[in-house]
Amino acid sequence: MTPHCNRPFSQAEIAALLADLGNDFVFLETAKISPDNSTSLLFSKPVEYLQCRAADDSNVFLAKCQEKLDQGFYLAGWFAYEFGLGLEARLRRLQPSADTIVAELGVYGRPTIFDHQTGQWNRPVELQPVAAPQPGRISNIRLSQNQSDYEENIARIKSYIAAGDTYQVNYTLKLLFDYSGSADALYMQLRRNQLVSYGAYLGRGQRRILSFSPELFFRKQGTCCMVRPMKGTSRRGRSLQEDAELATALHNDRKNRAENVMIVDLLRNDLGRLATMGSVTVTSLFDVETYESLLQMTSTIRGETPDHLALSDLFAALFPCGSVTGAPKIRTMEIIHELENGPRGVYTGAIGYLAPNGDAQFNVPIRTVVLDRGRAEMGIGSGIVADSEPGNEWRECCLKADFLRKPRHDFQLIETILWAPNEGYWLLEYHLDRLQASAGYFGYAMQRQELHDRLAAYADDMFAGEHYRVRLLMDRQGEITLSHSPCPAPLYRTLPPPGPQPPRAKARLAEQTTSSADTFLYHKTTHRQLYNQLWQEADQQGYLDYIFTNEQGEVSEGAITNLFIERDGIFFTPPLTAGLLPGVLRRYLLEIFPEQVKEKRLQPADLNAKGVTLYLGNSVRGLVPVELGNTP
The missing domain is CATH 3.60.120.10 (Anthranilate synthase)
Structure with missing residues (x-):
């Protein structure tokens, strides 16, 4: 080893x-x-x-x-x-x-x-x-x-x-x-x-x-003698972006700064008792470091002895x-x-x-x-x-x-990627962006170029002329496990054309609600017991997916899909703050079609309102028109 x-x-x-x-x-x-x-x-x-x-x-x-x-x-x-x-x-x-x-x-x-x-x-x-x-x-x-x-x-x-x-x-x-x-x-x-x-x-x-x-x-x-006191804390966000916003707020918070300066002054004086004259310097002030459960403000003081x-x-x-x-x-x-x-x-x-x-x-x-x-x-x-x-x-x-x-959950990060003939991995960089963001958030090791090389070699060895669903698992050490299975070609990898739609799949509203404060909703991991359970139920009952609502009663996502409703040619999808995964297909559609795809908070009644078409989708299945079955 x-x-x-x-x-x-x-x-x-x-x-x-x-x-x-x-x-x-x-x-x-x-x-x-x-x-x-x-x-x-x-x-x-x-x-x-x-x-x-x-x-x-x-x-x-x-x-x-x-x-x-x-x-x-x-x-x-x-x-x-x-x-x-x-x-x-x-x-x-x-x-x-x-x-x-x-x-x-x-x-x-x-x-x-x-x-x-x-x-x-x-x-x-x-x-x-x-x-x-x-x-x-x-x-x-x-x-x-x-x-x-x-x-x-x-x-x-x-x-x-x-x-x-x-x-x-x-x-x-x-x-x-x-x-x-x-x-x-x-x-x-x-x-x-x-x-x-x-x-x-x-x-x-x-x-x-x-x-x-x-x-x-x-x-x-x-x-050289260095001290690095910690004083000033903040909760963590649910993503790297929220962490960055909270870190900026902590860095600028007057109360936390005052407490930090108080201890910096104390330690600067302590270090001055043994350092040579004039050598004590504060080399950094109000740095913010990220830990599993919190953000911590630190400062660094150095002196020559x-x-x-x-x-x-x-x-x-x-x-x-x-x-x-x-x-x-x-x-x-x-x-x-x-x-x-x-x-x-x-x-x-x-x-x-x-x-x-x-x-x-x-x-x-x-x-x-x-x-x-x-x-x-x-x-x-x-x-x-x-x-x-x-x-x-x-x-x-x-x-x-x-x-x-409360022991920390053991979990792996997941990406599920579509491999298409004559095209290769679809939206691979989007998948790796999401994986890298989650790895950074949870402190997992990730070497992006190594992943590129590993995926390329895997495709060369395994794939023939059909579509494949490739599952990537990554543990805290950055160890990768790859597996694959054949899958149908996605129905729509872009916005559906106007006109008649194919027969719709079925979806149901889940009885269980989720909490938008749950960090794991924002990252694709193996720690998803409720989602796995309901996805298996949906599959057994002939449904495409279950649709969840959060603690506010807002629609969030499916167990394996993001959600969109279309009205008059405009597609609406719930914002990430409702408590949902930043899906790769979702990101792609928002970026490529900014005038037609927009974020909006949705209620269950919006899903089958008059003139609305409901879609569920991910980057492997594409965008699939669905209708709500009987609610549980």
């Missing part, structure tokens, strides 16, 4: 990687690949562990770490949020019990590194296929605090803000749950829910840490990350300690590695699960500002449990 370049590891590759690791390891996974972050690192077989407890001197601990680095070792592991209390004299009185471990780093030889851009390992690696671990069971999910106490603490935070003690407090609590089964299976399940840039999976004895963080804390390469930067200076200046405290940092950390009902632990601390050449990279562990002998916790929180509404903040915390409760 060889991982592909420019793609994250597949689930099968992850299973193979984890199979023989034993109990002590650090796996730092890059599943959202970018030019400046394209490697995954695996540390195994530690020589020893370095631990810092709350009662220990953090500078002595960091000096021991430096000794190991000077000996040529790598260090990889985690720092708890509470490690930061020992770095600041004013906060030391707030430290947890003396024996609490606040940092743990394994001492390792050279890690195994995979470069996702080149598809190359730094040493020979043979991944042998293994059976995927059996799924485990999450149960007894609960919050560490009740709503009344939570809302009371939010009110207290707002009073501190009003008094001028703080501008923003990142207030957190914990999701507690029980888990039975393999920790590897849980990691594989949750990484499928959230492919991120700075994932991590750590093992030490029976304890596991599973982190699915999109946020970089800091990266140090040579003398002295040639021989002590770890104690690095951590004293930066730790913990200002994006998980609030501003001003020290006073806000005091408020956090007063109101939160227990140590955060690794959540909002740091996970990453230190290299013997002075390079380092750590994430901010959000969406991070700590699992130990069947008991698990995941920290959750939000930034509280002056106009935060306690009830809304509580509901947001409850929704964050969906990351655990």
